[in-house]
Amino acid sequence: xxxxxxxxxxxxxxxxxxxxxxxxxxxxxxxLVEARAAAADGTTRIALVKPSKVTPGxxxxxxVSYRNTGTQPLGNVVLDNPLPRQVAYRSxxxxxxxxxxxxxxxTFGSLETLRxxxxxxSTRAASPNDVTSVRWRLASPLAAGSQGQFAFQAVLx
Amino acid sequence: MAASVxxxxxxxxxxxxxxxxxxxxxxxANLRYDLEGASRSVASNTVTLIVAERLDTRLVREGQxxxxxAPSPAxxxxxxxxxxxxxxxxxxxxxxTRLSSPAITLRGLAIDADGDGRYDxxxxxxxxxxxxxxxxxxxxxxxxxxxxxxxxxxxxxxxxTVTARALTGSGAPGTAxxxxxxxxxxxxxxxxxxxxxxxxxxISAIAxxxxxxxxxxxxxxxxxxxxxxSVITYTLEARFTxxxxxxxxxxxxxxxxxxxxxxxxxxxxxxSDAADDDAGRFDAAGxxxxxxxxxxxxxxxxxxxxxxVQFKTKIQ
Numbered sequence: 001x002x003x004x005x006x007x008x009x010x011x012x013x014x015x016x017x018x019x020x021x022x023x024x025x026x027x028x029x030x031x032l033v034e035a036r037a038a039a040a041d042g043t044t045r046i047a048l049v050k051p052s053k054v055t056p057g058x059x060x061x062x063x064v065s066y067r068n069t070g071t072q073p074l075g076n077v078v079l080d081n082p083l084p085r086q087v088a089y090r091s092x093x094x095x096x097x098x099x100x101x102x103x104x105x106x107t108f109g110s111l112e113t114l115r116x117x118x119x120x121x122s123t124r125a126a127s128p129n130d131v132t133s134v135r136w137r138l139a140s141p142l143a144a145g146s147q148g149q150f151a152f153q154a155v156l157x
Numbered sequence: 158m159a160a161s162v163x164x165x166x167x168x169x170x171x172x173x174x175x176x177x178x179x180x181x182x183x184x185x186a187n188l189r190y191d192l193e194g195a196s197r198s199v200a201s202n203t204v205t206l207i208v209a210e211r212l213d214t215r216l217v218r219e220g221q222x223x224x225x226x227a228p229s230p231a232x233x234x235x236x237x238x239x240x241x242x243x244x245x246x247x248x249x250x251x252x253x254t255r256l257s258s259p260a261i262t263l264r265g266l267a268i269d270a271d272g273d274g275r276y277d278x279x280x281x282x283x284x285x286x287x288x289x290x291x292x293x294x295x296x297x298x299x300x301x302x303x304x305x306x307x308x309x310x311x312x313x314x315x316x317x318t319v320t321a322r323a324l325t326g327s328g329a330p331g332t333a334x335x336x337x338x339x340x341x342x343x344x345x346x347x348x349x350x351x352x353x354x355x356x357x358x359x360i361s362a363i364a365x366x367x368x369x370x371x372x373x374x375x376x377x378x379x380x381x382x383x384x385x386x387s388v389i390t391y392t393l394e395a396r397f398t399x400x401x402x403x404x405x406x407x408x409x410x411x412x413x414x415x416x417x418x419x420x421x422x423x424x425x426x427x428x429s430d431a432a433d434d435d436a437g438r439f440d441a442a443g444x445x446x447x448x449x450x451x452x453x454x455x456x457x458x459x460x461x462x463x464x465x466v467q468f469k470t471k472i473q
Contacts, residue, residue, distance in 0.1 A: 023197065023199050024192065025188055025190055025197075025199050027186055027188050027199055027200070027201035027202075028201060028202060029184050029185060029186045029201035029202055029203070029204045030204055031182065031184060031204050031206045051206055052209070052333070052335070052343050053209040053333045053342075053343040053344075053345040054206060054208060054209050055178075055208065055209045055210075055211040055245065055345060055347075056175035056176050056208070056211070056245055057175075060182075060206065062184055064186040064201060066188060070192075072192065072193070074190040074191065074192055075190065075191040075192075076189070076190060076191045076196075077188060077189070077190045078188065078189045078190070079186055079187070079188050080186065080187045080188075080189075081184070081185075081186040081187075084182045084183055084184055086176045086180060086182050086208070087182065142190070156176055156182070156208065157174075157175065157176050
């Protein structure tokens with residue numbers, strides 16, 4: 001059995017620097033890797049830790065944390081994360097809501113609904129490797145003082 | 158001629174599809190939100206991940222079989238190897254050479270600078286400290302080991318062993334070298350252990366006969382596994398530089414195997430097992446001092462000739 005502790009606790013230790021931009025919404029982006037450790041009860045625990053020796057083929061976790069530091073609720077919160085071109089999208093990280101994805105940076109939706117156009121004009125179903133950007137929307141306003149995070153897995157090309 | 162030159166010219170350089178070591182991976186997220194009726198946006202910090210350098214190498218020999226080493230220092234013997242930087246970083250490699258016989262010496266190592274596959278002392282540069290200058294990912298180069306024989310005759314099983322190791326480090330796959338990778342990232346040993354070795358058998362060109370023995374195994378299922386009833390074919394290759402008389406080859410049947418009747422040949426022609434008119438025989442009682450064995454009388458042998466004796470045994 002594999003258990004996943006809260007990402008937030010680990011994030012504090014990664015010394016990620018919060019956005020310096022003024023405003024009520026703070027956003028922090030991190031790149032982490034999984035570290036597996038055997039627990040005393042025989043299960044395997046996966047912690048997310050600061051990456052070292054990441055080489056092509058390795059899985060990396062992109063984590064974006066946000067927090068409303070203001071005094072009023074924030075509406076229509078949308079988080080966009082264009083993927084660095086050296087990584088291939090895999091999936092939402094367990095525990096994170098699934099993002100809408102895009103293969104062209106314009107049209108967003110679930111991967112099954114997207115198609116990729118070839119040079120000869122034909123189209124095919126999109127695969128995770130085609131994803132160029134991910135997006136999450138908060139369904140309800142973000143109350144003052146509240147926070148959350150999104151995370152997705154990718155593989156280094 | 159023109160066609161082959163053209164083919165070489167268009168041969169694509171090896172494309173490394175993997176992300177190069179030292180590449181910074183940058184990520185920034187953007188948020189949009191509405192506050193008091195106005196739309197606003199904010200960017201996250203930009204987080205950077207430096208791709209680590211994975212260390213892998215391949216070393217293969219060009220050519221096969223034993224290399225004949227000339228005894229004269231004036232006529233060095235050249236053994237070419239192809240060294241490949243098999244992973245995602247730019248890396249130097251250290252070559253370590255070992256000769257099993259003191260009768261053969263290493264004159265030096267050189268890189269095939271002009272890429273023509275032939276050693277040319279005027280063009281091909283000698284390696285300093287046995288270190289190959291940095292190779293980009295996927296790049297292969299030819300390295301020459303330059304050998305010279307001495308007046309002394311080396312042992313029949315003389316070998317040259319060449320080992321290439323990544324300069325940054327080698328060892329068990331996964332071994333990490335923090336901060337030593339390209340671009341200030343980490344370096345980590347890949348699946349090859351970042352080292353590779355090749356062993357080359359050497360034989361002397363000094364006047365006198367040389368005998369090289371080799372074997373191949375064929376099991377009843379067609380595989381090459383050495384199990385009961387597998388047949389081992391032994392090949393004894395006798396090389397003569399000078400004409401001699403009374404040459405004779407004798408070889409015991411290895412313990413645990415039985416001679417396959419009628420399997421003895423000389424230069425491809427069958428020899429009967431009996432001690433009769435032809436040159437060979439199998440002696441079950443004790444053809445050699447070590448027990449049962451084969452013996453082939455070559456008699457008068459011409460200069461610069463090679464004779465091949467083969468026989469088969471079956472594993473008991």
